Amino acid sequence: xxxxxxxxETPALLGGASVKIRLRNLSxxxxxxxxxxxxxxxxxxxxxxxxxxxxxxxxxxxKTTLLxxxxxxxxxxxxxxELSAPAAGRPGNSMVFQGGSLFPWMTVFDNAxxxxxxxxxxQAEIAEVVGHYLNRTGLSKFAHAYPHQLSGGMQxxxxxxxxxxxxxxxxxxxxxxSALDEQNKLLLQEELxxxxxxxxxxxxxxxxxxxxxxxxxxxxxxxxxxxxxxKQIVDVPFARPRxxxxxxxxxxYGELVxxxxxxxxxxxxxxxxxxxxxxxx
Amino acid sequence: MSKLPNSHPQVLRRTGLSANNRDRLISLTSxxxxxxxxxxCVRAGLVDARFFPAPSSIFETLTLLIGDGSLWINTWAxxxxxxxxxxxxxxxxLILGIAMGLNRPLRALIDPLxxxxxxxxxxxxxxxILLIFGxxxxxxxxxxxxxxxxxxxxxxxxxxxxxxxxxxxxxxxFGANRWQVFRTIAFPGAVPHIMSGIKLGIGMGLILIAIAExxxxxxxxxxxxxxxxxxxxxxxxxxxxxxxxxLGFLFSIIIxxxxxxxxxxxxxx
Numbered sequence: 001x002x003x004x005x006x007x008x009e010t011p012a013l014l015g016g017a018s019v020k021i022r023l024r025n026l027s028x029x030x031x032x033x034x035x036x037x038x039x040x041x042x043x044x045x046x047x048x049x050x051x052x053x054x055x056x057x058x059x060x061x062x063k064t065t066l067l068x069x070x071x072x073x074x075x076x077x078x079x080x081x082e083l084s085a086p087a088a089g090r091p092g093n094s095m096v097f098q099g100g101s102l103f104p105w106m107t108v109f110d111n112a113x114x115x116x117x118x119x120x121x122x123q124a125e126i127a128e129v130v131g132h133y134l135n136r137t138g139l140s141k142f143a144h145a146y147p148h149q150l151s152g153g154m155q156x157x158x159x160x161x162x163x164x165x166x167x168x169x170x171x172x173x174x175x176x177x178s179a180l181d182e183q184n185k186l187l188l189q190e191e192l193x194x195x196x197x198x199x200x201x202x203x204x205x206x207x208x209x210x211x212x213x214x215x216x217x218x219x220x221x222x223x224x225x226x227x228x229x230x231k232q233i234v235d236v237p238f239a240r241p242r243x244x245x246x247x248x249x250x251x252x253y254g255e256l257v258x259x260x261x262x263x264x265x266x267x268x269x270x271x272x273x274x275x276x277x278x279x280x281x
Numbered sequence: 282m283s284k285l286p287n288s289h290p291q292v293l294r295r296t297g298l299s300a301n302n303r304d305r306l307i308s309l310t311s312x313x314x315x316x317x318x319x320x321x322c323v324r325a326g327l328v329d330a331r332f333f334p335a336p337s338s339i340f341e342t343l344t345l346l347i348g349d350g351s352l353w354i355n356t357w358a359x360x361x362x363x364x365x366x367x368x369x370x371x372x373x374x375l376i377l378g379i380a381m382g383l384n385r386p387l388r389a390l391i392d393p394l395x396x397x398x399x400x401x402x403x404x405x406x407x408x409x410i411l412l413i414f415g416x417x418x419x420x421x422x423x424x425x426x427x428x429x430x431x432x433x434x435x436x437x438x439x440x441x442x443x444x445x446x447x448x449x450x451x452x453x454x455f456g457a458n459r460w461q462v463f464r465t466i467a468f469p470g471a472v473p474h475i476m477s478g479i480k481l482g483i484g485m486g487l488i489l490i491a492i493a494e495x496x497x498x499x500x501x502x503x504x505x506x507x508x509x510x511x512x513x514x515x516x517x518x519x520x521x522x523x524x525x526x527x528l529g530f531l532f533s534i535i536i537x538x539x540x541x542x543x544x545x546x547x548x549x550x
Contacts, residue, residue: 091456095454101448103448103451103469105469105470105544105546106469114465
């Protein structure tokens with residue numbers, strides 16, 4: 001029921017903009033040792049072009065599974081994923097993974113150049129584009145370093161540079177900052193917003209942090225605890241470009257975080273109750 | 282006050298011999314002491330010089346064999362067979378191992394064949410190899426190839442299977458085709474394991490070349506050792522053993538250096 005509400009609501013919001021991502025009755029279930037697990041249940045969703053779309057939900061709610069289906073890494077059990085066809089020669093989507101996804105055997109530069117090299121772009125273009133994003137992420141000095149020589153925050157910056165340099169139609173981000181400490185997270189959120197402002201690509205960003213969702217997103221989908229359904233979609237009214245710290249000082253920011261937390265708390269409690277029940281049996 | 286500047290160089294001198302260098306020095310002394318004891322025992326008549334000739338007389342034979350060129354001819358013959366055998370066995374093993382790691386059906390198909398043929402003692406098939414490939418170079422090269430093939434295959438396969446699946450996800454998400462996955466992920470990711478496979482393969486190759494040359498060859502270090510038995514030149518046997526040992530040692534140094542060059546991303550342990 002909530003699903004039909006969601007899809008009815010979305011097209012009006014960014015009026016007229018074309019739809020980049022369309023999900024229809026998307027479901028995914030796994031068979032595990034303890035029986036059938038429904039990870040994603042009947043999610044329908046339209047994401048318009050240029051939208052910074054956030055999905056927030058309790059851990060284990062199937063949000064990563066949802067993203068992996070969009071990235072072509074998992075196949076849906078039922079329902080459909082439609083991504084608008086990218087312009088000729090451009091990739092459809094690129095994913096920023098949670099962490100540890102950089103190739104240890106490649107330097108920072110080679111990692112960031114990965115997508116362009118796979119598509120055999122000319123050397124000059126690779127040098128220019130990769131140079132630009134390494135510069136934007138403050139990594140120019142580390143172009144020839146190997147990932148194991150970098151801190152976790154720097155590694156995630158390389159991962160972001162790799163996805164942006166690939167110049168995809170859609171960016172998929174799977175909790176890219178979740179493993180970072182609070183200070184690094186804030187800096188990277190600022191950096192991400194700055195880089196994103198240059199191109200305003202469509203982004204689908206998964207997080208478990210309500211703060212992160214409100215700080216970065218244009219629109220937030222709250223997911224229920226397992227099985228993961230779309231509980232509600234909330235618009236974020238703040239103007240762009242945003243300054244993370246100034247934004248957090250606004251009363252409206254606190255109110256929005258508070259109201260989303262109210263929705264989410266129910267789900268987190270439900271997830272916890274379920275875990276405890278599983279422990280007992 | 283004037284003591285301070287003086288104490289500084291002293292501290293430097295004391296730390297000048299690093300732990301590594303000290304270890305190296307210690308490991309150099311133990312073989313030297315053994316050789317010295319050996320020599321003394323032979324001279325004192327405590328060990329039988331017919332079976333354990335004194336290091337000094339082995340060294341004499343060594344210079345003799347270097348002088349008449351036969352040592353070099355035999356070493357070179359063995360090296361050539363090792364080289365070709367290594368290529369013949371190692372390259373297909375590398376490609377097949379990585380392909381098996383990437384492709385489940387291929388793995389299911391080949392795995393039982395490897396599992397059943399691996400435990401056969403390689404020396405036991407030499408007569409068959411002689412029959413098929415004759416007494417010329419080919420049989421010796423094939424022997425080395427078989428010895429190198431298994432460790433390289435098994436280690437390449439393990440190397441690919443141990444690659445974190447997130448790297449393959451990245452490859453897939455960024456649209457890498459089969460060949461690109463092989464070149465950018467599977468091969469570099471498996472290189473550390475492949476290097477251990479190569480080390481084991483070289484060891485196996487040295488064992489098998491010695492055996493093969495004893496039976497069906499007119500040159501090589503194995504032939505030299507066997508021939509020495511026939512003419513009862515025990516010193517020559519020892520020279521052969523020393524050269525084989527040195528070759529093994531040299532190869533391991535070369536491989537370790539090579540590993541440092543091609544795997545610069547490996548955290549030093």
